[in-house]
Amino acid sequence: MNAIEAVLTEAEKETFVYDPDTDNFDGLTNGRFLKVFLHSSKQLFQSSIAFLFLLRYFHVTSNCVRKILGPKSITLGEELSGNFAAKSDLNIGAQFRKCLIIIIKCFVLACISMMVISWFLGQPDVDKIPALIFLTALTIFWLFVNRKVRGNKSHFLLDNDRQGFMHGLRLDEKAAVIDGSNIYHLGHDNKLDAQPLGEIAHQLRSEGYRVVCFFDANIFHTLGEHGAFRRDIRHSVAILEDIFGLMNDEIYVVPSGVQADKYILECLKYMPICFAVTNDRFRDYANQYPTVMKDNLWRKGVAISGSEIKLLQHRQYNS
Structure with a gap:
């Protein structure tokens, strides 16, 4: 009133x-x-x-x-x-x-x-x-x-984790985030196919690194075209385990329609003791992830000379 x-x-x-x-x-x-x-x-x-x-x-x-x-x-x-x-x-x-x-x-x-x-x-x-x-x-x-x-x-890293291991990754352990599709294409171009990725993952695992390997969704189609497995076999993570020698809780296949690049960079953003294994410099994401890509320590490339496979800028030691 x-x-x-x-x-x-x-x-x-x-x-x-x-x-x-x-x-x-x-x-x-x-x-x-x-x-x-x-x-x-x-x-x-x-x-x-x-x-x-x-x-x-x-x-x-x-x-x-x-x-x-x-x-x-x-x-x-x-x-x-x-x-x-x-x-x-x-x-x-x-x-x-x-x-x-x-x-x-x-x-x-x-x-x-x-x-x-x-x-x-x-x-x-x-x-x-x-x-x-x-x-x-x-x-x-x-x-x-x-x-x-x-x-x-x-977060989409947790939403699209079909294997369910990302949530439990410890922030205090050293990790290596591998660009699986990129390293596989490098091996295929050098007529080694899955060997470089398998050897790099085995080396890092033996040194005490927690391995996380991201693949684009078309990895199964690419492997099928290259004759890595029969076309009538159902696509599953078990195929990637057998071909690359990876463990089930090391494989992350991103959804179709997106690239694994953003998933890799997001993983680097939140995991402090971590680096990427890729020959891709992700220049398109430089403005979006300036703190991740501020120096040359965030990524390590892979070089192939004949049958020798080498992880660049990496000091090998055993855990």
């Missing part, structure tokens, strides 16, 4: 009467209704923005405290699960768009709620208490569903 009277002129107040018996407003014309509605919406919008900024400040502060005082991630799965939702904090443009979308959603929801509530107040024959309870329940349900959908997002 006080909020409505605050935006009405003295002349409008004289013709505006509230009847407590019927809980109805007499003399509230369309023009005055719009004036009251706009004023209430403005106040609600300002309050929503202030609340969102406070919520965002609390979120950033809590994340900083969690990173400083909280337990450190032990596995790649823990690291990705904790950082995937917050990694856009480093991207100002993406964060601005995210906040803008939240503000627009809250404003639209607030306006719709004000319209419904105002309509309820103007209808004496409507049972207001059940209607307001229903509106509140609907709002809570909408917020819950929105949070649930956002909370189900996870």
Whole structure:
């Protein structure tokens, strides 16, 4: 009642009467209704923005405290699960768009709620208490569903891991991420086919490295064309195990339609004691992964001279 009277002129107040018996407003014309509605919406919008900024400040502060005082991630799965939702904090443009979308959603929801509530107040024959309870329940349900959908997002390295070993990779162990398709093509061009990849993987494994080998989705088609296995054999990871001498929990075949390059670089980004084995320099991703590709230590190439296979820039030692 006080909020409505605050935006009405003295002349409008004289013709505006509230009847407590019927809980109805007499003399509230369309023009005055719009004036009251706009004023209430403005106040609600300002309050929503202030609340969102406070919520965002609390979120950033809590994340900083969690990173400083909280337990450190032990596995790649823990690291990705904790950082995937917050990694856009480093991207100002993406964060601005995210906040803008939240503000627009809250404003639209607030306006719709004000319209419904105002309509309820103007209808004496409507049972207001059940209607307001229903509106509140609907709002809570909408917020819950929105949070649930956002909370189900996870990193694509974990989503597309058919073998299920990426989540358990330890961040404190040294790892070698092999560009399987790239090294296989190098071997095939030198008439050695799968031998270079198999030897490199065996060498690194014997030195104590955790081997992770990424393949493009067309690796089965390529191997079939090269006569590595019969065309009538069903495509499976077991074929790659037999051909390259790899273990089941070392093989990661990326989904069709994407390249393994991004998966390799993402793995290097989150695993601190890690390097890639590839002859591809990934120049197209230089701007996207500047910290990963800041020096020449992030990758080691493979050279073939006759029947000799050598891992470049690698100091061999036994674990």
